[in-house]
Amino acid sequence: MGNYSNVLLETSDNIATLTINRPKALNALNKDTLLDIKAAAQEVAEDENSHVLIITGAGEKAFVAGADISFMSKMTPQQAREFALLGQDVFRTIETMGKPVIAAVNGFALGGGCELAMACDFIICSENSKFGQPEVGLGVIPGFGGSQRLPRIVGSNMAKQLLFTGEIIDANEALRIGLVNSVETADQLMEVVTKKVKKIVSNGQISVRYCKEAVNEGMEADIDRSMTLEANSFGLCFATEDQKEGMKAFLEKRKAQFKGK
Template sequence: MAYRHLLVETNEGVATLTVNRPQSLNALNSEVLDELQAALDTLEADRTVKAVVLTGAGEKAFVAGADIKEMAAMTSHQAHTFAAKGQKVMLTLERMTTPVIAAVNGFALGGGLELALGCDFIYASEKAKVGFPEVTLGIMPGFGGTQNLSRLIGANKAKELIFTGKMIAADQALAWGIVNQLCAAEDLVPKALETARGIARVGTLGVAYAKDAIGSGLDMSREDGFRYEASLFGVLFATQDQREGMAAFVEKRKAEFKGA
């Protein structure tokens, strides 16, 4: 499928998905959100894709936010619909069995930070800056930012970032636990791809079930999370991947996982 604002490239079981509106710092408008939804649905359905790297075109921005020019004229009802559209994309990222790594190459503000937070984890350029500037526009995050950031770094730090509208540098984002790893700008996407290829080589179902256990467990009590984990662990013992992985270990050879 051809996209107006996205680039999709697949190699060695890894898809690179690039938001491609550099003239607008890759800002998210309704059309971009629709294309992201379609692309993520397509990648999730493609069983040859084992991992995804999500990044932004150009050197300045990952995604600088939602498109303010579009939002400025919205009615209350239209804004609610726009937020719901954005939240659907973020929930799709979270619920995909395919892991997604955000490679934040520049500004990740507002909807851009929300997009990165929807991914499984974030690698960032040392030049990146992140934040939620919505309050400086008289609004608030609307694509899940209040929920995802507070779950990731705790309510107090999330409140500080959201209430002040300030941007923080990549090293502070790392210290706060928003970002997993910092990279030199030229090394960012190659490093993310290296990690994605490593994920692509292991048991696809094991990764998918582990992602489910972590995400679902966050909304459960600890004991319920333990029980859910045990149930998924048991289900994996009915798969070809489990038999292949353990046979390969015993036979001292490389496993050939099929995702079945």
Template sequence: MTTFDNLLLDLDTASGILTITLNRPTKLNALNSATISDIHGAMQQALDDEQVRGIIMTGSGEKAFVAGADIAELAGLNEISGRRFAEQGQDAFALIEESTKPVIAAVNGFALGGGAELAMACHLRVASENARFGQPEVNLGLIPGYGGTQRLAQLVGKGKALEMMLTGDPIKADEALRLGLVNHVVPQAELLGFCQLLLMRILSKAPLAVGLVIDCVNAFYDPERHGYQTEANSFSRCCGSDDFREGTSAFLDKRPAAFTGN
């Protein structure tokens, strides 16, 4: 696999799980344009690699998943470069959200600003007990630019999303769980292992069906698509698949299914 300056990639060929670790520990894994470019490149590579079946996204160290954007780079933005900065992040994070290979965020510590936005672009989020989530951009005279105004409202509701973004106040992992921002909270030492087991459970299912579930849910939030029609079309596609015939046969034969993704 291609190497990236700001990421560590570790592919377990036995399970097909690729772990992408943001690796800027001296900056608490803060996002800059180079790191966003690396995320986009690593995701595209993962989607194109048949060995990769699922992805875990995490940060190096125990303090931060991603502590936000690189303020030194932000300070130099103007209206034109600011739009490019936002669109670059939105494009990279859309690649994660629209991936038909499941992506789990293993949130170890601070997930602030762009870090919260990166976690929200992933399909599932598991947080360590010391995790903190927030969109503090108003403290800098900014708003979230990588999709935070959209995804946070989808996940926690309009009122709470507005409160978090208007005050800039972070929330702890237990509140994030209560609000539905994360799926699970686990001790720090168990975080990656828990995510691996969760992802392996998903990867034991029919790959085509898993990818189509993700696509159908995304269709609900896309004003240019019809969610129910997407669901009907996807259901029809499943019915014509080898995995459907294998899954139903295995159920009737009372044996484990051997899915191929076809």
């Protein structure tokens, strides 16, 4: 895996782990960090040995505490727009990757950090996690997709409350509103995430990818179009060796040995 200045990228047992590694800055996102995240994500996307990506933050305090405000404070309107477009592009790279991406949130996930977590397929967090889009308190709005993904995940009314107030919520409230899938103790977080990810890795990777595509594309389409998307992908599964092996193994009452073909 490539060497990066602001992130760490490791792979083991078909699982890639991308760690945002600026703990002294609470892993805040500046331009260089965003570019590293994109390059690392693209590396994982192209790596045949990496089936799932976990994204987390270095240290015990923060996943990502937000975008780097000292970096943003002197921007012109055009520079700010370009920075927003960069962040959106990086997070769309994660969101549209043909592999599952799981956020393991360990502490603050504020502003850009919350936006990064929401770009992942789902979020598992530690008890000490805090979530929020506090941008209105800085006189701005979310720029990396927060105003668009938050309502899609928690509904428009709750999203508006969080966006308009800028309030920061704890892990249990994040669970209650459906922002995160589960809350774990800090020392068990990565163990729980890894167990979940190993379950994903044990399944047919082509079908997992088709599931991600069906959900992501179907959420943006009307129900009839999205049903057609599902039927098309369901049909394509039957052109794979994995489908034949999966069903054969079921009928023979044994564990399937998928090859991703």
